Amino acid sequence: MAPTVPALRYERKWVASPLSLIEVLAVVRRHPALFVEVYPPRCINNIYFDTPGLADYHAHVNGIARRCKTRIRWYGDLDGDIARPVLELKVKRGLLGWKEQYALPRLRLPGVGTGGMNLRPWVEALSEANLRDRLLSHQPVLLNRYQRRYFRSSDRGYRLTVDWGLEFRRYDGVDGAPFGRTAAADPIVLELKYERGQAEGFERVARALPFRLTRFSKYVYGVDRLHGS
Secondary structure (H helix, E strand, O other): OOOEOOOOEEEEEEEOOOOOHHHHHHHHHOOOOOOEEEEEEEEEEEEEEEOOOOHHHHHHHOOOOEEEEEEEEEEOOOOEEEOOOEEEEEEEEOOEEEEEEEEOOOEEEOOOOOOOOOOHHHHHHOOOHHHHHHHHHOEEEEEEEEEEEEEEOOOOOOEEEEEEEEEEEEEOOOOOOOEEEEEEEOOOEEEEEEEHHHHHHHHHHHHOOOOEEEOOOHHHHHHHHHHOO
16 A cells, blocks of 8 residues: 655646647647657546645645645546546645555445445555545545546657546535536646656747646636535
8 A cells, every 4th residue: 555656747737728629639749849649548537535624725726835635536437346546645846746646445336426425445445544534634525527638748758638528526415425516617628747857848848839828726626616616
């Protein structure tokens, strides 16, 4: 259950509206960094946790440099048999950040729209007391789901993802309660990931992306859409 902690990296984001997915992918493929697709497209699912007062949400909104988001992530189908769920702590220190990842046991979830979602087995599976305490002091806030395509520059220094088809479900109760109210969103979000040694080349890569550089957070966006913040 030891975490996987990658090197510090930058994550910069753009919102590509009002372009379509086809138009965005054409921009990526024409980019002078020669981005090529390196992984099959797939669906990403996340359950985000926060304190009852949404402290992690407010830390991001208020631009707090030291902040952390807590989520459980898996790929593929939204419900049913989840083979490899992962607990992620997404830590930021200014523009730099990293993810701590902890493998969770296989779990079969009932249909999100019709049944309950009991998260307690995941909490109990975390042998590290500090992680159990963190999840017990947090509560599920929302579930989000989107599709992602993966690209890498020819010099291998920059990874670019394109996310679309964002969906959000609000968690409406305690353990065992279903995710309720839903919302869909139009933004296509690009995210450029690179390590500190590649920071000098960021401006060169960014200039060829004709989109709006932003601090876009899917978690914050989802809370705003579902909770009316």
